[in-house]
Amino acid sequence: MKILSLFLIIVITSCVTYAQSQEKRIAYLSKTNKEVSGPTAAAYYRTVQEAGEGFIIREYFMPSGKVRLIAECMEYTPEIVYHGTVKRFYETGMLREEKQYDEGYATGVSTEYYETGKVSERKEHQSDDKVLILQHYTPDGRELLTNGHGLIKSMSPLGDTIYAEIRDHVLALQYDVHAGDTVYSMPEKQAEYIGGMNTLMKFLQQNVKYPADARRSGAQGTVFTRFDVGEDGTISNVAPVMNVNSDLDAEAVRVVSAMPRWKPALVRGQVVKSRFVLPIKFRLAGSRR
Incomplete structure (x- = not known):
């Protein structure tokens, strides 16, 4: 009996060791989740296991x-396609x-937690573009929504106060306040380029110039450019x-800064x-990226 027990322990240990060996490091990531070449510039690293x-x-x-993310997926290259349970963790564990x-x-109900372990928010994902805020809780457990209505206050990583107005469990308005200046990231009616998106695309096509140094180095990608549209x-x-890429980033900023006035956003x-946020894509001829 003792021999059998010892044999089982050896087999189980071998299986665990084998499973761990299948976890392969595939990328180093910066704080903005961009892949970097090595550990020196990395804030995280990613592994994959069949x-x-x-x-x-x-x-x-x-x-x-310490673990930051555990996610089931059906594909991980060239993009991660999540399929199953995805868990994210604080560095405290x-x-x-x-x-x-x-x-x-x-899909279904997702739950977010404070670092204390208490629930901060529960959402129901009914479709890709329809998410219901079921309830939001203060750190001491007080409910902020009454019959699906309420105002949620939080802080951004930069220290700005962010307000989210919920109506019928749906995010209706979102804005932040910095030094007394209120900026809406989700107004009732978005700001618009005068003439519409087709006119905006023509402006970009006529004005964006591929930086020579970026072209020579083979740099390409999509620069997501953030800007404010005033009243x-x-x-x-x-x-x-x-x-x-520094050259691509600078060119996107230059062109966006040169845009004519937009039609401002509306609230009530x-x-x-x-x-x-406007994505500007830089792609070299012949590339499939």
């Missing part, structure tokens, strides 16, 4: 090595968010959301200052 017909992606904080995915789309339609505070029929 699991049935899919994969399990894990991300770890550096240098602590506490669960930050748990969400279900079906072929890349969030008079003027463009200000232009900046890339995530850095792609009044013009307001709003924030917009």
